[in-house]
Amino acid sequence: MSKITGFGTYAPEKIVDNHYFEELIDTNDEWIVSRTGIKTRRMAAEDELTSDMCVKAVENLMANSGQEIKDVEFIIVCTTSPDQTMPNTASRIQNKMGIENAGCIDIYAACAGFVYGLQIAHGFINSGIYKKVLVVGAEALSRITDYTDRTSCILFGDGAGAAIVEASEEEHFLSFNSGTDGDLGHDLYLTRQNNIINGKEAVTNGKILQNGRTVFKWAVGSIPVKVRELVAKAGLELDDIDFIVPHSANLRILEAISKDLNFPMEKIPESVTDHGNTSSASIPLAIEKEISKGTIKRGMIVLMIGFGGGLTFAGTIVKW
Numbered sequence: 001m002s003k004i005t006g007f008g009t010y011a012p013e014k015i016v017d018n019h020y021f022e023e024l025i026d027t028n029d030e031w032i033v034s035r036t037g038i039k040t041r042r043m044a045a046e047d048e049l050t051s052d053m054c055v056k057a058v059e060n061l062m063a064n065s066g067q068e069i070k071d072v073e074f075i076i077v078c079t080t081s082p083d084q085t086m087p088n089t090a091s092r093i094q095n096k097m098g099i100e101n102a103g104c105i106d107i108y109a110a111c112a113g114f115v116y117g118l119q120i121a122h123g124f125i126n127s128g129i130y131k132k133v134l135v136v137g138a139e140a141l142s143r144i145t146d147y148t149d150r151t152s153c154i155l156f157g158d159g160a161g162a163a164i165v166e167a168s169e170e171e172h173f174l175s176f177n178s179g180t181d182g183d184l185g186h187d188l189y190l191t192r193q194n195n196i197i198n199g200k201e202a203v204t205n206g207k208i209l210q211n212g213r214t215v216f217k218w219a220v221g222s223i224p225v226k227v228r229e230l231v232a233k234a235g236l237e238l239d240d241i242d243f244i245v246p247h248s249a250n251l252r253i254l255e256a257i258s259k260d261l262n263f264p265m266e267k268i269p270e271s272v273t274d275h276g277n278t279s280s281a282s283i284p285l286a287i288e289k290e291i292s293k294g295t296i297k298r299g300m301i302v303l304m305i306g307f308g309g310g311l312t313f314a315g316t317i318v319k320w
Ligand code: COA
Pocket: 026, 027, 028, 031, 032, 035, 036, 111, 150, 151, 152, 154, 188, 210, 211, 212, 213, 215, 216, 249, 250, 277, 307, 308, 309
């Protein structure tokens, strides 16, 4: 049995508002707010890597929970924008934070990453392989955003969120689901770039390309169905859920989910207004906002569901 025992986030200092884009592309604040709800997003400093943001989120987790992390046995980083593919970002955290004996993997599941990470951590713990797992969702999306593409560049932001999942006396993970519509893979994807690094050929991340309309329709059509499925799998009713935290892709997507489920927006935390779409960091950033307001408290029932490039989704219900 397992539970989340520590939680922390990080957002880079630099705040970018919508007027920034008026200089770069043909757009305006009113269009961006009306179509997405986004008012600002954060951008990593030039020398700030995804692994640096992970470390900051873990430090925040330690400060929030008073936890030591030297005894973490496994680190899972969920990201689409790693420092590089090898060594993986989890190994960078292991090294930077001096976590002596931890297995390290990165998983690439785009905006569903953080919830997939929690599912894997729960599986490791409940099978008895490990007792304490660190899950970090972190993105430097500003590095893989095409700032000449007005249909996508206004959406993305940078940030990180971290959770410790540990063995516990009572099961706090109440249900899970996941799935993929691979047919729609070409509607949201990352290009590759062949670069020369230190005189040698290297493949690095390119830029995000998407068909926004298709992704929007897929999300509003499928996520409410998957939310209902998660609730039923846990043997609960929607009324039993204190908060539903979907990936903060676009405020209009969250409003459509709210309407479909007849579930009030006040109980759907979001991070997209202030942070933009931060992919695998968006769910932790949304939860952190509620924790700091005192609305999400221990013992509450919180449903998380991430969705994005794949097109893939992953959900879980936890007793916080
Ligand atoms: N500023 C001003 N106009 C813009 C614009 C911008 N930044 N981007 C696109 N437009 C224009 C289009 O060119 C189009 O003009 P046209 O009618 O003259 O051809 C018009 O606005 C409508 O474009 P459309 O793409 O249909 O807009 P939309 O209402 O679907 O909104 C998104 C676009 C990207 C905001 C929306 O589709 C979306 O958020 N999709 C989900 C994307 C997402 O969440 N991706 C990540 C998932 S994890």
